Amino acid sequence: MNFFLGEPAIVCALGGELATVRENLFAGLSPGLRSTEAYSPGRPLMVGTAAFEAPAAAALRHRSRNNRLLAAALAALRPRLEPVLAALPPHRVAVVLGTSTSGMEETEQAVAAEAATGALPAGFHLGQQELGSGALFLAEALGVTGPAYTVSTACSSSAKAIASGARLLAAGLADAVIVGGADTLCRFTVAGFAALEAVSPGRSNPFSIHRDGINIGEGAALFLLTRTPAPVRLTGWGEASDGHHVSAPDPQGRGARLAIEAALARAGAGAARRVGYVNLHGTGTRQNDAMESRVVHDLLPGVPSSSTKPLTGHALGAAGAIEAAFCWLALTDPAGRLPPHLYDGATDPELAPLALVAAGTRLGAPPAAAVTTSFAFGGSNAALVLERA
Numbered sequence: 001m002n003f004f005l006g007e008p009a010i011v012c013a014l015g016g017e018l019a020t021v022r023e024n025l026f027a028g029l030s031p032g033l034r035s036t037e038a039y040s041p042g043r044p045l046m047v048g049t050a051a052f053e054a055p056a057a058a059a060l061r062h063r064s065r066n067n068r069l070l071a072a073a074l075a076a077l078r079p080r081l082e083p084v085l086a087a088l089p090p091h092r093v094a095v096v097l098g099t100s101t102s103g104m105e106e107t108e109q110a111v112a113a114e115a116a117t118g119a120l121p122a123g124f125h126l127g128q129q130e131l132g133s134g135a136l137f138l139a140e141a142l143g144v145t146g147p148a149y150t151v152s153t154a155c156s157s158s159a160k161a162i163a164s165g166a167r168l169l170a171a172g173l174a175d176a177v178i179v180g181g182a183d184t185l186c187r188f189t190v191a192g193f194a195a196l197e198a199v200s201p202g203r204s205n206p207f208s209i210h211r212d213g214i215n216i217g218e219g220a221a222l223f224l225l226t227r228t229p230a231p232v233r234l235t236g237w238g239e240a241s242d243g244h245h246v247s248a249p250d251p252q253g254r255g256a257r258l259a260i261e262a263a264l265a266r267a268g269a270g271a272a273r274r275v276g277y278v279n280l281h282g283t284g285t286r287q288n289d290a291m292e293s294r295v296v297h298d299l300l301p302g303v304p305s306s307s308t309k310p311l312t313g314h315a316l317g318a319a320g321a322i323e324a325a326f327c328w329l330a331l332t333d334p335a336g337r338l339p340p341h342l343y344d345g346a347t348d349p350e351l352a353p354l355a356l357v358a359a360g361t362r363l364g365a366p367p368a369a370a371v372t373t374s375f376a377f378g379g380s381n382a383a384l385v386l387e388r389a
Helices: 018-027 065-087 104-117 133-142 154-170 187-195 252-265 286-301 314-333
Strands: 004-007 007-009 033-036 044-047 093-098 148-151 178-184 219-226 232-241 275-279 305-308 367-374 379-387
Touching: 004 154, 007 018, 007 065, 007 148, 007 314, 018 187, 033 178, 044 187, 065 093, 065 104, 065 133, 065 219, 065 232, 065 252, 093 133, 093 154, 093 314, 133 178, 154 178, 154 219, 154 232, 154 314, 154 367, 154 379, 178 232, 178 314, 219 314, 252 286, 252 367, 252 379, 286 305, 314 367, 314 379
Parallel strands: 093 148, 093 178, 275 305, 275 367
Antiparallel strands: 004 219, 004 232, 007 219, 033 044, 178 219, 232 379, 367 379
């Protein structure tokens, strides 16, 4: 079956407009990556922040920063949505998103207010924290009544949301699906990763011998997924669960390998040979990079690869969609520019070798296909294959 991804809408540390994101991505520039104590009082940490403007939702239960970020992305996507919405009955349009934070920031503020005053503030609604809020918010904003739900599997959430959207199309349950994800910065997630000793005080340094952890980030990316021809096809997706550990990947990468193999198999014969770029999960943690380098080296040896998390921070539940959007940009760039891999250049000799993309790389023509990987806590693994139409 042919499933097509239209031009994405992206809001992240690289910018809020697609043209700006595109140029900053290929130039290796990140205006939103900065050191701050806002989410870790007394401990400056590098985080990827997104600058955006969007009104609060009309319904109190949907008033969260996460949904305002989605609204900003939706505003950019709307011109491409309108003809589709006009042509289809509302029940034939679905929404599937990924997130891990939803309205956590609003909950943090409400709990702090309750501790100080003894009562939750009047402006707080428990629905703000509901993980499904984003999908319901977009569905209500667009007036569509097809399936609307959220996938929350930590860092694989929005990659799995894209795969879920494809399954809705394949099952005939929808004719168009808005897929993607959003996550926003909050103290809860930063504190959680800090407790695991997994955050870096400086820019993350994936696949370096000096790597010392991740930067948390925020952002959103939305696509319109349909059977109507568009510049990029979603040809493969794979999902696997290794259940090795609640917060550590299987050292051998068994689940990651299964996910990538399944995505390549679904993409059809010769898919591995068509892949000209891999967007790595590349968190900059000791265990993820060791596992991922082994698996990618075995399955896609010599393919230009990069982690874009040193540019965006790790946007957690939104990372899979954002990085799929970066693959979309690489597949449609006439000069064949690829997202660079930013690190200190001190490759860890104990890691399986990868063809990390140098700054300024131009292939002369876009790659035929790209793979993006997403690996999450609890052994939830996902991979997507995108190809030029």
